[in-house]
Amino acid sequence: MAKDRESGDGLSMRGALAVYSACVKVRRAFDDITRRARGRFEQRDWHGMQSDAVERLEVTPRLVALAVERLGSLMGRRRADHDFWRAIHGAYAALLEEDPDPQLAKTFFNSVSRRLLGTVGLAADIDFFTSAIGTEEGDPDREILCRYPWDGDVVALLDRMLADLDLAATFRDREGDIKRVAALMVRHLTAQGGPPPLAVEMLRPLFVRNKGAYMVGRFCLPAGYRPLVLPLVHPPAGVGLDTALLDEDLVSIVFSFARSYFHVACARHGGLIHFLGSILPLKPVAELYIAIGHHKHGKTEMYRSLRRHLDSSDDAFVTAAGSRGMVMLVFTLPSYDIVFKIIRDRFDRPKTGTRGMVMERYRLVFKHDRVGRLVDAQEFTRLRLPRRRFDHELLDDLLQNAALTVHLEGDDVVIDHVYTERRMTPLNIFIRREKEPGIRAAVVDYGNAIRELAAANIFPGDFLLKNFGVTRHGRVVFYDYDELCLVTDCRFRRMPPPRCPEEELDPEPWFAVQGNDIFPEEFRRFIGLPQNLAELFARHHGDLFTVAFWRDQQERHRRGEFMDFFPYPRVADPPS
Secondary structure, X not given: OHHHHHXXXXXXXXXXXXXXXXXXXXXXXXXXXXXHHHHHHXXXXXXXXXXXXXXXXXXXXXXXXXXXXXXXXXXXXXXXXXXXXXXXXXXXXXXXXXXXXXXXXXXXXXXXXXXXXXXXXXXXXXXXXOOOOOOOOOOOOHHHXXXXXXXXXXXXXXXXXXXXXXXXXXXXXXXXXXXXXXXXXXXXXXXXXXOOOOEEEEEOOOEEEOOEEEEEEEXXXXXXXXXXXXXXXXXXXXXXXXXXXXXXXXXXXXXXXXXXXXXXXXXXXXXXXXXXXXXXOOOOHHHHHHHOOOHHHHHHHHHHHHHHHHHOOOOOXXXXXXOOOOOEEEXXXXXXXXXXXXXXXXXXXXXXXXXHXXXXXXXXXXXXXXXXXXXXXXXXXXXXXXXXXXXXXXXXXXHHHOOOOEEEEOOEEEEEEXXXXXXXXXXXXXXHHOOHHHHHHHHHHHHHHHHHHHHOOEEOOOOOHHHEEEOOOOOEEEOOOOOOEEHHHOEEOOOOOOOOHHHHHOOOOOOOOOOOEEOHHHHHHHHOOOHHHHHHHHHHHHHHHOXXXXXXXXXHHHOOOOOOOOOOOOOOOOOO
């Protein structure tokens, strides 16, 4: 018996070591790509940065799939043995006692075990479920945190910060930038009132994304913390300290769920997330992990948050507000700030396409630069939710129109595939409910969103107001991806004039139309704004109705231009 037990213990430890070895390999590949980001910024290698962003998104799922395949072969018939996996869980937990990032390692374990076991919902005795954030995890180690005592000399403070950053690139006007940004910081602190800061703390790693880099820190005040984020730009003339972001809302937009992920070279992410939480207290832990590229663990934290919320609430899942989707069924929990989107078995007319095409467009958005205008959707499989929490009409709708995806198992609703997104107010509802100044600002930003998407090589496909939402910060973002495509894949045309009055009245086009043909002058009809708002939109964005605008965007993309997107107000716009 003792020999059998020892043999079993040895086998479970070998299994745990195999999982942990695969985890280390995935982490190393992720970190190797992430560490390139600083050099890409210093060298203005924007093509390299874009390539790295896609490579990093692809490397983790590829290596996880390879690890699952190899571990499945190694474990043989025991790969689906729950008792064996419980033993592996215990051995793996022991291996993590000295691990620098145990939370990420636990999520990796969950990914592997759930695939090999085919887990639906939560396997409480095998999955690592509880989170350490906010408990044993604290501020980052001093090796990645600089503390500067406050003496009131902001110019000297910024000078020292930039010296400590030690960029391998030349500043275009270091002294001038420091004086300008220092004056901004002094004005802000004076307007805020209260006692002066005790110190300023800055994270050593740069937060790099697209063509920008950010120094992230905080003012340490007697009553808590305030954010201090210093964006850096690198036009041909040299590096510039662009501004200072000192407001929580502005910093939250920089870390928005509608933006691509930062590249941050850091060995211990738990402390980094704790630090970010101190300056963004309203930002969910899940979104902070996702913002720095760990979307797998972000999903884990999101699921944990959902489970905790279900345990402490009693409202029902209901159909989400807004127009009913022709491609998606969308529902939400009123007390929880997330919507769930399920692909319908059959699309309502006139929509065409397939489930595979819709999923491919979501994958495109996942890998593309979202420029703050495309909502980041998280993809879940085999999600189990309590049946008693579903509104009867919603559940009937799901079972009737998404039967390929949704089914009942005892007291649970099992959803084989679903996307989750942050809940927003659909733009058409916002315009009906909001007061005049907010409506006008949203209409103008709606045009800004379309313009910035075009600059990112994204054509929404459907300009209807119901497909755009308004965030809590008042920004307009796009979230309906079933007709989305690349601007460079479209053929923008002018409407041929009718040859006779009868042709103009004919509901069918009097000319040949291909599947990728787009007629910008028709956008006026599709937008559906009341006349006064349509005139406002046209004053600000009338060029969106012209073929010239869209063809110009195509040419710029085909030349390989990298457009500038700034998620914050700028004092000046240097050429790049």
